[in-house]
Amino acid sequence: MSKLVHSLADAIRASGLQSGMTISFHHHLRNGDAVLNMVLAEAARQGLRDLTVQASSLFDVHLPLLDHIRSGVVTGIETNYMAAGIGRAISEGVLQKPVVFRSHGGRPAAIESGRVVIDVAFIAAPASDAQGNANGVLGSAACGSLGYAIPDAKYAKKVVIITDHLMPYPLTPHPIEETDVDLVVQVDSIGDPKGIVSGTTRITRDPVGLTIARYAAQVIEHSGLLKPGFSFQTGAGGASLAVTQYLKPIMKRLGVTGSFGLGGITGYLVDMLEEGYFESLLDVQCFDLRAVQSIRDNPRHQEVSATRYASPSAKSAAVNSLDVVVLGATEIDTGFNVNVHTDSNGVIMGGSGGHSDTAAGAKLSMIVAPLFRARLPIVVDKVLCVTTPGDTVDVLVTQRGVAVNPARPELRDSLKQGGLPVFDIEELKNMAERVTGKPALVRPQGRVVAEVEFRDQRIIDRIHSINS
Amino acid sequence: MSKLVHSLADAIRASGLQSGMTISFHHHLRNGDAVLNMVLAEAARQGLRDLTVQASSLFDVHLPLLDHIRSGVVTGIETNYMAAGIGRAISEGVLQKPVVFRSHGGRPAAIESGRVVIDVAFIAAPASDAQGNANGVLGSAACGSLGYAIPDAKYAKKVVIITDHLMPYPLTPHPIEETDVDLVVQVDSIGDPKGIVSGTTRITRDPVGLTIARYAAQVIEHSGLLKPGFSFQTGAGGASLAVTQYLKPIMKRLGVTGSFGLGGITGYLVDMLEEGYFESLLDVQCFDLRAVQSIRDNPRHQEVSATRYASPSAKSAAVNSLDVVVLGATEIDTGFNVNVHTDSNGVIMGGSGGHSDTAAGAKLSMIVAPLFRARLPIVVDKVLCVTTPGDTVDVLVTQRGVAVNPARPELRDSLKQGGLPVFDIEELKNMAERVTGKPALVRPQGRVVAEVEFRDQRIIDRIHSINS
Numbered sequence: 001m002s003k004l005v006h007s008l009a010d011a012i013r014a015s016g017l018q019s020g021m022t023i024s025f026h027h028h029l030r031n032g033d034a035v036l037n038m039v040l041a042e043a044a045r046q047g048l049r050d051l052t053v054q055a056s057s058l059f060d061v062h063l064p065l066l067d068h069i070r071s072g073v074v075t076g077i078e079t080n081y082m083a084a085g086i087g088r089a090i091s092e093g094v095l096q097k098p099v100v101f102r103s104h105g106g107r108p109a110a111i112e113s114g115r116v117v118i119d120v121a122f123i124a125a126p127a128s129d130a131q132g133n134a135n136g137v138l139g140s141a142a143c144g145s146l147g148y149a150i151p152d153a154k155y156a157k158k159v160v161i162i163t164d165h166l167m168p169y170p171l172t173p174h175p176i177e178e179t180d181v182d183l184v185v186q187v188d189s190i191g192d193p194k195g196i197v198s199g200t201t202r203i204t205r206d207p208v209g210l211t212i213a214r215y216a217a218q219v220i221e222h223s224g225l226l227k228p229g230f231s232f233q234t235g236a237g238g239a240s241l242a243v244t245q246y247l248k249p250i251m252k253r254l255g256v257t258g259s260f261g262l263g264g265i266t267g268y269l270v271d272m273l274e275e276g277y278f279e280s281l282l283d284v285q286c287f288d289l290r291a292v293q294s295i296r297d298n299p300r301h302q303e304v305s306a307t308r309y310a311s312p313s314a315k316s317a318a319v320n321s322l323d324v325v326v327l328g329a330t331e332i333d334t335g336f337n338v339n340v341h342t343d344s345n346g347v348i349m350g351g352s353g354g355h356s357d358t359a360a361g362a363k364l365s366m367i368v369a370p371l372f373r374a375r376l377p378i379v380v381d382k383v384l385c386v387t388t389p390g391d392t393v394d395v396l397v398t399q400r401g402v403a404v405n406p407a408r409p410e411l412r413d414s415l416k417q418g419g420l421p422v423f424d425i426e427e428l429k430n431m432a433e434r435v436t437g438k439p440a441l442v443r444p445q446g447r448v449v450a451e452v453e454f455r456d457q458r459i460i461d462r463i464h465s466i467n468s
Numbered sequence: 469m470s471k472l473v474h475s476l477a478d479a480i481r482a483s484g485l486q487s488g489m490t491i492s493f494h495h496h497l498r499n500g501d502a503v504l505n506m507v508l509a510e511a512a513r514q515g516l517r518d519l520t521v522q523a524s525s526l527f528d529v530h531l532p533l534l535d536h537i538r539s540g541v542v543t544g545i546e547t548n549y550m551a552a553g554i555g556r557a558i559s560e561g562v563l564q565k566p567v568v569f570r571s572h573g574g575r576p577a578a579i580e581s582g583r584v585v586i587d588v589a590f591i592a593a594p595a596s597d598a599q600g601n602a603n604g605v606l607g608s609a610a611c612g613s614l615g616y617a618i619p620d621a622k623y624a625k626k627v628v629i630i631t632d633h634l635m636p637y638p639l640t641p642h643p644i645e646e647t648d649v650d651l652v653v654q655v656d657s658i659g660d661p662k663g664i665v666s667g668t669t670r671i672t673r674d675p676v677g678l679t680i681a682r683y684a685a686q687v688i689e690h691s692g693l694l695k696p697g698f699s700f701q702t703g704a705g706g707a708s709l710a711v712t713q714y715l716k717p718i719m720k721r722l723g724v725t726g727s728f729g730l731g732g733i734t735g736y737l738v739d740m741l742e743e744g745y746f747e748s749l750l751d752v753q754c755f756d757l758r759a760v761q762s763i764r765d766n767p768r769h770q771e772v773s774a775t776r777y778a779s780p781s782a783k784s785a786a787v788n789s790l791d792v793v794v795l796g797a798t799e800i801d802t803g804f805n806v807n808v809h810t811d812s813n814g815v816i817m818g819g820s821g822g823h824s825d826t827a828a829g830a831k832l833s834m835i836v837a838p839l840f841r842a843r844l845p846i847v848v849d850k851v852l853c854v855t856t857p858g859d860t861v862d863v864l865v866t867q868r869g870v871a872v873n874p875a876r877p878e879l880r881d882s883l884k885q886g887g888l889p890v891f892d893i894e895e896l897k898n899m900a901e902r903v904t905g906k907p908a909l910v911r912p913q914g915r916v917v918a919e920v921e922f923r924d925q926r927i928i929d930r931i932h933s934i935n936s
Contacts, residue, residue: 159783169697169727172748172767173770178784178786179773179775179783180783181784229636280638280640299641315627315649316649321599321638
């Protein structure tokens with residue numbers, strides 16, 4: 001009756017995993033994750049083939065995955081994000097079948113509806129008891145929230161916990177619950193703490209980034225949303241983080257206490273919680289050590305599942321209560337469509353993550369980006385890949401000015417009255433091109449190597465290989 | 469898009485509730501609950517008929533339910549427990565269709581498998597935000613754990629939160645999550661705090677009860693289970709509680725720290741947690757104010773769902789890790805079958821609750837009961853109703869001696885060596901009959917008014933009406 005098995009090899013055998021099946025992984029261990037690689041290595045050793053990897057995200061620590069693709073062990077990939085090393089190989093056509101990209105909210109919706117069937121979920125757990133009650137806040141590979149793994153645990157046919165920190169029953173907290181777990185295996189190490197979370201995340205010191213952040217904070221101030229109960233999400237990029245630095249004095253001056261900060265959480269949002277700028281944090285993923293400590297110790301810093309974070313099929317998700325989200329872009333076009341899947345050459349180097357979910361949910365979705373990057377304008381006629389449709393994007397903030405979606409004329413008026421440098425998005429495009437020149441069009445023309453499935457299940461774009 | 473509606477009448481209409489459907493309720497407000505009555509009164513007002521009430525338990529505060537049965541508003545009842553007032557009416561035949569009795573673990577298993585379909589779950593919530601994140605630890609009707617409501621929230625087609633304490637979004641903790649909630653309605657009061665939890669639960673002062681409790685503690689001591697990591701559940705009855713009083717000095721003397729206390733939680737188990745006798749409590753229901761305060765304030769006092777508590781279809785439940793459970797009985801027969809559904813005349817006055825779940829799960833399931841009650845022996849040839857099958861019951865403890873299930877000869881030997889007065893169960897029966905005389909057989913012979921569904925889905929007994 002024990003769930004505890006002696007080795008990963010035993011766990012894979014006991015799970016009933018067979019060639020052709022779908023296996024899932026979460027990405028909370030980020031670039032320190034050892035679990036995806038060890039599972040695929042053992043699956044290869046056992047002669048399994050034709051597996052589909054259903055991963056919430058893939059990092060370049062997972063580059064050995066490419067060998068398993070070449071050898072036929074892995075023939076399908078579904079994910080919400082893919083780092084540049086793996087992305088380039090996909091763009092070069094290493095995988096026959098197109099990758100399916102979803103969003104952090106679309107993935108749990110697809111799992112819960114049964115459109116995605118996970119045969120075996122392998123859940124890297126920084127701490128677990130022998131019955132599979134597991135959390136991410138204890139142990140040497142502590143990563144904080146396990147939010148993305150929760151739908152996998154609830155819906156996979158078989159659930160295997162892989163841990164390096166076995167604790168006495170009953171372990172608490174237990175975002176992953178014994179009711180859902182079939183097998184538990186202890187290994188030497190599930191990952192390298194140095195790759196799991198950065199020691200601290202850093203606000204940019206780049207003057208361009210700081211100017212963008214200052215404008216972004218002013219946009220929030222004049223959006224009409226900065227009032228008691230204000231809620232906010234920002235990414236972990238340096239410029240996005242800098243928005244918090246400019247937002248704090250504005251909130252203080254206006255006497256605004258926010259209700260919640262959402263999303264991937266950094267120490268900067270933890271500071272805002274502790275300093276009383278927000279009543280609570282809802283955390284689907286921790287980006288740094290301070291966030292990990294806070295989610296462990298502060299009851300107002302709450303772990304949320306991917307479903308609660310962003311699922312479009314949930315009766316409501318936190319993104320539906322979100323006032324403002326600050327997001328990045330590699331490109332944005334004059335229809336406000338945003339690309340974070342590829343670089344400006346069309347090579348895969350990212351994915352939506354929660355980009356399209358938060359843009360759809362938030363009352364104000366704001367893109368912050370430099371007007372040009374490496375002599376390429378950020379505003380283009382048509383993005384190479386639509387990650388987030390323009391009708392869910394409200395405003396673009398650059399160091400030279402701000403453009404408001406024409407669907408939001410009242411917002412445009414408020415920002416103008418607030419003294420912000422407001423332009424049409426075509427004007428921003430022209431400004432950029434005056435500096436960089438009009439770039440040569442590069443659009444990969446090869447076969448389809450990836451499909452972008454929007455949170456409503458529509459395929460909203462396809463990515464082509466760079467080799468024709 | 470708001471889930472908040474103005475009145476219960478609006479909530480019922482918006483839920484799509486129609487005649488013939490199944491509605492569910494939880495019983496954490498116990499004999500103080502106002503929600504079941506207000507929902508049925510409004511359903512009657514709206515002309516709905518032929519409803520099935522799927523309630524985790526029914527108390528005598530719910531006696532107005534009988535009028536709704538008589539008028540045809542309610543034509544089906546499924547529950548895990550029924551207090552004596554409602555039970556007598558059922559035994560008298562007020563309801564045409566047999567009641568379906570399940571256990572606290574069997575109910576979530578039936579809901580999760582789809583055998584029980586809940587059309588609308590009405591969840592009494594001591595605190596909720598406008599999106600339906602709800603808990604039982606705040607507000608004037610605070611009841612502590614909401615564990616029995618969690619499967620209803622997860623699986624009902626529509627979920628309505630009824631609260632008298634609306635709080636800002638996002639409410640934490642949130643055992644009931646917005647992802648599962650359709651509608652939220654605020655009412656003046658969801659219940660009477662005096663009926664929800666007793667101020668304190670009391671240990672018996674009756675010398676018979678104390679003798680039984682002392683023997684029970686000695687049985688645990690000599691069972692071989694009282695070692696580090698020991699886990700324990702006991703009921704809230706005076707004699708069951710008294711077991712803790714005798715167990716504490718034994719645990720202290722042996723230097724045993726237990727892992728967890730389970731189940732319905734009282735202040736006595738909270739004391740044991742705080743005094744270091746147990747590492748944690750797993751709480752599906754709070755019986756008194758001290759338990760409510762503790763689950764709110766002590767992170768080692770954890771709320772668990774009915775599924776995690778006891779579901780036989782979960783991949784594991786807490787009862788599977790339970791060492792010892794102390795349970796009551798109205799009757800036990802010489803095959804160790806236990807009745808807690810009816811009194812000695814066969815009239816319904818209870819139900820399994822977690823009785824059969826914990827007996828099946830625990831390594832040692834112990835029945836504590838006086839050898840006779842009101843001049844009726846507790847040990848009989850054949851119980852009037854099998855709540856808990858004899859093959860899951862290990863030992864009977866009375867004030868005159870202890871009987872061990874013949875399937876556990878090694879336990880019988882250990883208890884004898886420990887100096888306990890061990891008898892065959894027939895000997896205990898004879899002892900009782902020497903005092904009370906052999907009672908006249910009373911076995912209701914009318915039509916079937918209730919079916920007892922064991923946790924494995926088998927109907928293990930039927931209860932007949934007392935009017936033939």
